[in-house]
Amino acid sequence: MKYKLIATTTFGIEAICKRELISLGFEIISTENGKVTFYADEVGIVKANLWLRTADRVLLVMDEFTAYTFDELFDKVNNIDWGSLIPKDGNFIVNGKSVKSKLFSIRDCQSIIKKSISKKLMDKYEISWLEETGALYSVLFSILKDVVTITVDTSGLGLHKRGYRVKTVTAPMKETLAASLVLLSYWSKDRILYDPFCGSGTIPIEAAMIGRNIAPGLNRDFAAKSWDIIDPQIWKDEAKKAYQAIDLDTKIQIFASDIDEENLEAAKENAIEAGVDDCIDFSLSDFKDVKYENNYGVLICNPPYGERLEDEKAVQKLYGDMGKVFIKLDTWSKYVITSYVNFEGYFRKKSDRQRKLYNGRIETRYYQYYGPRPPLKE
Numbered sequence: 456m457k458y459k460l461i462a463t464t465t466f467g468i469e470a471i472c473k474r475e476l477i478s479l480g481f482e483i484i485s486t487e488n489g490k491v492t493f494y495a496d497e498v499g500i501v502k503a504n505l506w507l508r509t510a511d512r513v514l515l516v517m518d519e520f521t522a523y524t525f526d527e528l529f530d531k532v533n534n535i536d537w538g539s540l541i542p543k544d545g546n547f548i549v550n551g552k553s554v555k556s557k558l559f560s561i562r563d564c565q566s567i568i569k570k571s572i573s574k575k576l577m578d579k580y581e582i583s584w585l586e587e588t589g590a591l592y593s594v595l596f597s598i599l600k601d602v603v604t605i606t607v608d609t610s611g612l613g614l615h616k617r618g619y620r621v622k623t624v625t626a627p628m629k630e631t632l633a634a635s636l637v638l639l640s641y642w643s644k645d646r647i648l649y650d651p652f653c654g655s656g657t658i659p660i661e662a663a664m665i666g667r668n669i670a671p672g673l674n675r676d677f678a679a680k681s682w683d684i685i686d687p688q689i690w691k692d693e694a695k696k697a698y699q700a701i702d703l704d705t706k707i708q709i710f711a712s713d714i715d716e717e718n719l720e721a722a723k724e725n726a727i728e729a730g731v732d733d734c735i736d737f738s739l740s741d742f743k744d745v746k747y748e749n750n751y752g753v754l755i756c757n758p759p760y761g762e763r764l765e766d767e768k769a770v771q772k773l774y775g776d777m778g779k780v781f782i783k784l785d786t787w788s789k790y791v792i793t794s795y796v797n798f799e800g801y802f803r804k805k806s807d808r809q810r811k812l813y814n815g816r817i818e819t820r821y822y823q824y825y826g827p828r829p830p831l832k833e
């Protein structure tokens with residue numbers, strides 16, 4: 456069957472997520488703030504969950520309609536064929552949000568939608584009581600200017616939870632953001648990558664997984680895995696294909712360092728868990744002492760911002776030092792993400808391009824300094 460799905464993303468990531476969806480072969484319907492809408496069948500639902508590196512979740516769209524009153528909301532939710540998705544024992548919860556709409560009480564919307572779905576299911580299964588002991592169906596409503604979108608979450612835990620983060624540090628980056636930074640850069644698996652502020656290793660690990668073509672969802676579960684509409688064989692087949700697609704032949708050269716021993720240990724353990732420790736050369740070092748030996752490398756880093764880890768004076772000095780060290784890497788492409796507004800001033804170089812991204816709730820800029828194209832290999 457053909458379904459309409461939404462891949463949700465954080466702000467600024469939509470275009471890169473769309474690119475991922477297109478390369479996975481999906482038909483895109485639209486790209487809006489924080490979401491890319493596309494069509495997929497049952498296999499596609501599995502593939503999207505297994506392969507998307509930059510999306511937060513994959514939601515199944517049940518319906519979209521306008522509603523100005525609670526009666527309208529009840530009736531239109533009741534019109535949806537819930538029995539085709541939720542079985543007799545299905546456990547369903549309802550959550551959502553409302554922005555600039557007549558129906559603004561989340562709690563009331565929640566209880567009306569729950570009642571409406573319950574009635575529909577009780578009528579269909581001819582029962583007067585729903586046990587809700589079975590698989591989880593997390594229903595999400597989003598009301599924007601009176602337009603209600605009703606979806607069900609196919610992912611379960613957010614897709615950033617790849618299952619490899621066994622050790623964490625003070626300010627780790629979400630895996631989906633780290634993957635986005637790599638995909639937004641000029642790095643490809645035949646080039647050197649360096650992260651001299653690696654912390655728990657999220658950027659180098661995500662890059663290694665991209666280089667090895669490891670599906671980010673291979674090591675985790677998804678809500679839709681226990682749904683009746685998807686034959687369990689599809690999950691097995693797609694996981695098998697994903698294992699077969701792993702590129703173990705290409706030599707991946709990623710370097711990662713950090714000044715903090717504990718963080719570096721966390722990074723190493725996470726890399727082992729992700730199965731990419733053979734791609735990453737870890738070392739304990741101040742970024743100033745690193746020997747950036749190769750030409751045409753790509754440097755991607757997430758240094759301290761001052762907000763969370765250091766005081767302002769210290770980051771000003773840090774960014775100044777980064778400017779002095781990085782300027783010597785004239786054949787490299789350099790990428791820095793920070794929330795510090797005057798980063799370029801202290802770094803002493805204007806970026807070729809900057810992009811607004813969110814690291815959790817923090818508004819940041821991704822400063823991009825493009826190096827020359829590497830010469831073609833003989």
Ligand SMILES: C[S@@+](CC[C@H](N)C(=O)[O-])C[C@H]1O[C@@H](n2cnc3c(N)ncnc32)[C@H](O)[C@@H]1O
Nearest residue numbers: 627628652653654655657713714715741742757
């Ligand atoms: C914001 S965290 C990086 C988090 C990382 N992206 C992750 O996902 O875990 C910044 C890191 O820079 C490291 N750091 C701070 N000053 C440094 C320096 N002078 N040289 C190298 N690393 C440094 C800190 O130890 C910290 O791990």
